[in-house]
Amino acid sequence: MIETATRDPELTRTRILESAFALFVDKGYAAVSVRQIAERSDVTKSLIHHHFGGKEGLWDEVKKLAFAQYYEGQKQELDQAEQPGPELIMQAVTNYFEFLRDNPGVVRLFAWTHLEGDTSCSEMDGELVRLGAERVRQAQQAGLLRGDVNPTHVVTIFVNLCTQWFEARDHHGAWPGMGSDEEFLEDFLKVFMEGLLPRA
Amino acid sequence: MIETATRDPELTRTRILESAFALFVDKGYAAVSVRQIAERSDVTKSLIHHHFGGKEGLWDEVKKLAFAQYYEGQKQELDQAEQPGPELIMQAVTNYFEFLRDNPGVVRLFAWTHLEGDTSCSEMDGELVRLGAERVRQAQQAGLLRGDVNPTHVVTIFVNLCTQWFEARDHHGAWPGMGSDEEFLEDFLKVFMEGLLPRA
DNA sequence: AAGCTAATTGACCGGTCGGCCAGTTAGTGA
DNA sequence: TCACTAACTGGCCGACCGGTCAATTAGCTT
Numbered sequence: 001m002i003e004t005a006t007r008d009p010e011l012t013r014t015r016i017l018e019s020a021f022a023l024f025v026d027k028g029y030a031a032v033s034v035r036q037i038a039e040r041s042d043v044t045k046s047l048i049h050h051h052f053g054g055k056e057g058l059w060d061e062v063k064k065l066a067f068a069q070y071y072e073g074q075k076q077e078l079d080q081a082e083q084p085g086p087e088l089i090m091q092a093v094t095n096y097f098e099f100l101r102d103n104p105g106v107v108r109l110f111a112w113t114h115l116e117g118d119t120s121c122s123e124m125d126g127e128l129v130r131l132g133a134e135r136v137r138q139a140q141q142a143g144l145l146r147g148d149v150n151p152t153h154v155v156t157i158f159v160n161l162c163t164q165w166f167e168a169r170d171h172h173g174a175w176p177g178m179g180s181d182e183e184f185l186e187d188f189l190k191v192f193m194e195g196l197l198p199r200a
Numbered sequence: 201m202i203e204t205a206t207r208d209p210e211l212t213r214t215r216i217l218e219s220a221f222a223l224f225v226d227k228g229y230a231a232v233s234v235r236q237i238a239e240r241s242d243v244t245k246s247l248i249h250h251h252f253g254g255k256e257g258l259w260d261e262v263k264k265l266a267f268a269q270y271y272e273g274q275k276q277e278l279d280q281a282e283q284p285g286p287e288l289i290m291q292a293v294t295n296y297f298e299f300l301r302d303n304p305g306v307v308r309l310f311a312w313t314h315l316e317g318d319t320s321c322s323e324m325d326g327e328l329v330r331l332g333a334e335r336v337r338q339a340q341q342a343g344l345l346r347g348d349v350n351p352t353h354v355v356t357i358f359v360n361l362c363t364q365w366f367e368a369r370d371h372h373g374a375w376p377g378m379g380s381d382e383e384f385l386e387d388f389l390k391v392f393m394e395g396l397l398p399r400a
Numbered sequence: 401a402a403g404c405t406a407a408t409t410g411a412c413c414g415g416t417c418g419g420c421c422a423g424t425t426a427g428t429g430a
Numbered sequence: 431t432c433a434c435t436a437a438c439t440g441g442c443c444g445a446c447c448g449g450t451c452a453a454t455t456a457g458c459t460t
Contacts (some may be wrong), residue, residue: 007426007437028315030231034418044439046420051437055418108315114371115228115311126375133377146390152377153387157361160368164360171314175326177333177352187353190346195395207407207456234448244409246450251407255448 013051015041020062025105028112029059066109067121071128073099078131084139090193092132093158097185100166107166129155146198154196161188213251215241220262225305228312229259266309267321271328273299278331284339290393292332293358297385300366307366329355346398358392 019041023032034055038045052058077095082088100107113121129152136151145154165184172178179187219241223232234255238245252258277295282288300307313321329352336351345354365384372378379387 009437012437028228028230030228033416035416045418046440047438049419111311111315114368115308115315117370119370122371122374125371129372129375130377149387149390150377150379150383152375153379153384154391156365156372156378156384157388157391160364161357161361163368164364165356168314168360168363170317170319171322171325172329172356174322175329175352177330177350178356179350179353183350184353184356187349188357190349191354191357191395192391193395195391195393209407212407233446235446245448246410247408249449 009051012041012043012047016043016048016051016058017062017065020058021066021105021109024059024062024112025108029116034058063109063113063118063120066106067124070099070103070106070110071124074128075131078128078135081135084135084142085144086139086193086196088135089139089145089154089196090189092135093162093189093192094185096159097162097165097181100162101181104166104169107163110163111167129159132159143198145196149196158188158192209251212241212243212247216243216248216251216258217262217265220258221266221305221309224259224262224312225308229316234258263309263313263318263320266306267324270299270303270306270310271324273303274328275331278328278335281335284335284342285344286339286393286396288335289339289345289354289396290389292335293362293389293392294385296359297362297365297381300362301381304366304369307363310363311367329359332359343398345396348399349396354396358388361388 016037020032020037023037023040026032034045034048037058038048048054048058052061074096077092077099082091110121132155133151136145136154139145140147140151165181178184216237220232220237223237223240226232234245234248237258238248248254248258252261274296277292277299282291310321332355333351336345336354339345340347340351365381378384
């Protein structure tokens with residue numbers, strides 16, 4: 001069927017959002033101009049203003065969507081919970097690691113956002129960590145994990161580590177002796193999981 | 201004694217560099233204008249161009265100085281080496297952690313630089329990691345650390361973790377259950393060091 | 401004291417920024 | 431069919447961008 005190029009505001013919005021996402025991810029908010037986004041999405045600059053109110057509004061929308069994608073993905077993983085224990089922790093780490101690996105744009109957007117001091121996603125992320133920490137606490141009380149470490153710290157350790165691994169990928173990717181994503185994760189899990197076991 | 205405001209190009213350079221460092225750290229390269237730097241250092245825009253060739257030249261100089269400070273500090277710590285072993289690793293982690301804590305500007309500058317895809321500091325940092333990994337390898341061969349993990353990965357784990365802890369400080373600083381810098385480091389070391397011991 | 405060099409200034413350049421606005425056009429519902 | 435609304439366009443605005451340049455001035459050398 002032949003699609004006549006009629007007006008489709010929904011598609012227009014999507015095209016703008018996708019272009020903006022790609023450019024913001026690549027260069028950050030300050031280094032991207034509305035003109036570039038317009039050109040990339042084959043749309044006039046005025047139309048962006050019409051749909052999103054301006055550069056700032058578009059930026060907010062891009063962040064909102066990316067963070068929603070992040071939050072829903074992680075929440076879903078956390079909700080389909082098995083019984084708390086080492087295996088669950090290991091699975092959570094692996095899930096988180098693979099999500100970041102498969103969504104490099106989201107990772108970079110997070111990084112830009114942090115540097116700009118935007119804390120709008122802080123509560124959202126805090127909620128996820130709170131849920132994770134609760135699982136760790138349960139496992140500790142069941143005697144499956146060592147009880148002398150702060151559960152929030154445990155979650156933060158692997159969240160931060162995975163985050164930095166992908167944020168600084170270009171930086172340390174070529175260092176001598178550095179393994180692949182999978183090899184690094186495997187080594188980390190070896191050390192981390194062993195260190196989390198109850199004292200003998 | 202009364203200091204007459206005579207010409208002092210060295211001081212001028214320093215004042216410009218300090219202002220530029222503060223602004224670049226705060227907002228990143230793209231979001232800072234030469235005019236802002238000039239105003240902050242009480243100097244004309246032309247003078248910046250005279251001393252540093254332009255915005256890019258100044259940016260390069262700021263990065264160069266910050267990274268030199270980083271490199272020298274870390275190299276010095278690494279060179280005054282004891283015998284490789286768990287205690288040395290623990291000391292290296294603590295040193296690195298405290299350096300980042302005491303140099304938040306450098307941390308943020310690193311972060312901006314990474315996002316911009318600048319890999320000029322990659323070799324420098326790789327050299328430090330290489331030295332650290334060598335120590336780990338020695339400890340492994342002496343049977344003091346478990347031998348079934350990649351030494352480069354071991355170093356990367358704590359480097360990345362410390363880095364992300366301070367880069368995302370504002371982000372996770374207010375989460376419920378999150379402890380202080382010292383408490384977090386302590387918990388991490390508990391898990392990390394235990395996980396690095398040879399298998400029983 | 402004369403002369404040279406480099407630090408320093410202020411005015412100016414072309415270009416780009418984000419935003420605005422009047423006008424045109426395409427769907428949509430009465 | 432005839433408004434009415436919203437999508438969409440192009441041109442324009444003042445502000446700011448980084449950079450340049452000629453002119454001034456301070457300090458050093460001889």
